[in-house]
Amino acid sequence: MKRFFDVFAGLAICFVTSPVWVLSFIIILLHDPGPVFFRQRRVGMNEKEFYIVKFRTMYISQRSSSATTMEKDSRVFRGGHFLRKFKIDEMPQILNVIGGSMSLVGPRPTVRDDVDKMTYEQKRRFSVRPGITGLAQISGNTSIPWGERIRYDLEYIDNFSVWWDLIILIKTVLLVVSGRADTHPPSDDEWGK
Numbered sequence: 001m002k003r004f005f006d007v008f009a010g011l012a013i014c015f016v017t018s019p020v021w022v023l024s025f026i027i028i029l030l031h032d033p034g035p036v037f038f039r040q041r042r043v044g045m046n047e048k049e050f051y052i053v054k055f056r057t058m059y060i061s062q063r064s065s066s067a068t069t070m071e072k073d074s075r076v077f078r079g080g081h082f083l084r085k086f087k088i089d090e091m092p093q094i095l096n097v098i099g100g101s102m103s104l105v106g107p108r109p110t111v112r113d114d115v116d117k118m119t120y121e122q123k124r125r126f127s128v129r130p131g132i133t134g135l136a137q138i139s140g141n142t143s144i145p146w147g148e149r150i151r152y153d154l155e156y157i158d159n160f161s162v163w164w165d166l167i168i169l170i171k172t173v174l175l176v177v178s179g180r181a182d183t184h185p186p187s188d189d190e191w192g193k
Helices: 002-016 019-030 078-085 091-098 122-127 144-159 162-178
Strands: 037-043 049-055 104-107 131-133
Touching: 002 019, 002 091, 002 104, 002 162, 019 078, 049 091, 091 131, 104 162, 122 144, 131 162
Parallel strands: 104 131
Antiparallel strands: 037 049
C-alpha cells in the first residue's frame, strides 16, 4: 500500500510541480552554469547505497570536504539559498521515490560516515526505505543533533501508520510554505557531543 501511494503521489507531484522544475532550471543556470542536478551517494534500506538526486545549489568551483552546509555558507549561490529555504532543491528526490530507492515519508538517507557512527539499535532506521521527509524533519531537522533525529526515526518506525504519514506530509508542506523548513546545524559536526 505504501509503495503504491509513493509511486502514484510521486507522479502526481511531478506533474503538478513541473513549472517549479522549469523555474529551478532557470535559476540554477543563471547563477552558475553547469549541471542542474547534484547526485550524492547515500545509504538507504538494508544499508544499501544509492544516489540521491537534488537540484544543485552550490557553485561548481566551491569544493569542500565538509558535507554539512551552514546557514550563510559561501558555497551556496544566491538563487540556491532560495531553493534551499523552500526545500525546492529536494524536489528531484521524487525521482528516487518513483524509482523505489526512497519513500515520501521515512528516515532521511544519510552518508556512509554517519552510518559508521551509529549503534546497532540506531541502525534499525535502515529497516525501511528512507524518506524525503520524516518525523525528525518536522521535529527540528538539522537543528537537532543526529542522536535525537535517530530517536525520532525509530519512533516513526515503531508507530508507523498511513495516517501518520499523511500528518507528516501535511506538516512538511506547512513548514515549507511558511519558509520555516530551512534549518541548519549549530556546528559543522551534526553529531554533537
